[in-house]
Amino acid sequence: MTPDPPASPPGDSGRTVTSKVLAILATYESSPGSLSLTQLADGAGLPLPTAHRLVAELVGWGALERDENGRYAVGLRLWEIAQNAQRELRDAARPYLQDLFSLTQETAHLAVREGHEALYIDRIYSSKRVPRASRVGGRLPLHATAVGKVLLAFEEPWVRDAYVARGLEAPTRHTHVNPTRLLEELETIREQGYATTNEEVRPGSCSIAVPVQSGDGRVPASIGLVMLSRQSDRMVRYVPTLRGIAARIEPAVSRWRS
Template identity: 65%
Template sequence: MAGGASEPGRSVTSKVLSILEVFETHLRPLSQGQIVELTGLPQSTAHRLLSELVTWGALYRDDNGRYQVGMRLWELGQHAGRQLRELSRPFIQDLHSLTRETAQLAIRDGSDALYIERVYSSKRVPRASRVGGRLPLHATAVGKVLLAYEEDWVREAILQHGLRAVSSRTHVDPGRLAEELATVKEQGFATTTEEVRAGVCSIAVPVFHRDGPVGASIGLVMASANSGNMTRHLQTLRGASRQIELATDHIPLSTILRFMTPGGK
């Protein structure tokens, strides 16, 4: 059958998506053999689909026969959350200029914090993610803010889904994390210290929407040596958050929430 769709339970679309999904976590170019191993696709199916993806521009094949994300797919991805990102960018840049720390903006995408804007500090701080990258909500300050202000049923589903330890200091006990999130909502900000990577701490506040729920979260990332005085940036963070709220007030909340499906990718 065309496209190898005779394989039980797998449509052509699911096979293509399984190939693209590989490049979410593998940033280096991959050979066809590696893609076959990671996706479970037959060699012949993988070869044909890879060729079609290269022809369309979703993937690029280098001189060594390895594949990586193509420019056309990258350009298409820039449209996701574009309004929110473009309107927020000046204020994320201001936040960085005023604090000299790495400033970032994130939304919830399933059980992950999806980073849609970031301005890096020139300071030597280990990098844990990038624009377009994801980290578990429960391990990041921006993620904890998003989770704390979510509807109860969403938060409960994520807490009970199984919390992955990104580092030895990630908070993964559902009961204790629920208590922490209650405190986050009460005080209006979240912090983390080395929950994703050693040497890194972070602080974040919510960005609300006129329709009620939190729409996004902005935060700062810095060296963990500064973990004891991160709250000195709270006034600046909250000021930037308010500016983003005003600038994005006209964007329907549904435009933001379309990313936010529990357990989704």
């Protein structure tokens, strides 16, 4: 009689090694900075011995780095590889994003849609102490950011309907989470060609953004500005500048999508 195979430890059943490694790395999406081995194991849903073995391999390869306190941070080698993501678009748009910053002296950024979130692929920071909600490579809910609202507004109607039907988180008490009102706001954004937010993702900051179109008329990217919330009543004055910069980026977007 053939003996039964040994039971897999809790958290190991049915998971490939690749899925476990990716789960460890994904822990840093919600918890940037250095993490302990226990935090990595808990975040990835892995037994501590399994996490210990995989983390050691990641450190050996350079994906993670171990500090003097025994905690782990994203390694330089993984960071270097990540810089190639969206590189063609980022490199092409960078000079124009710098122009946008020079003309406004406000924090300028470029974002694309990644699922239900706005993914920031480049940003130039102003010297003002604006509350920071994200960073290059960071993500924020589409409905809580100006760039995200633009990206969502120019999607097909069924995409917008599906988005609001999933439930809308509220990073602050000012975030627009009523589905009907949000859909109406998205229609207005399509008509006027820009979106604004005021303390919807972080108290003390506001933002404005416009679409960056591709040659086929789609809107795969958006550029925007973030500033202090006390400037919210003056944001619209930047619309012509934003549109001018967006028009200069559009050829790069068309090449990126081809």
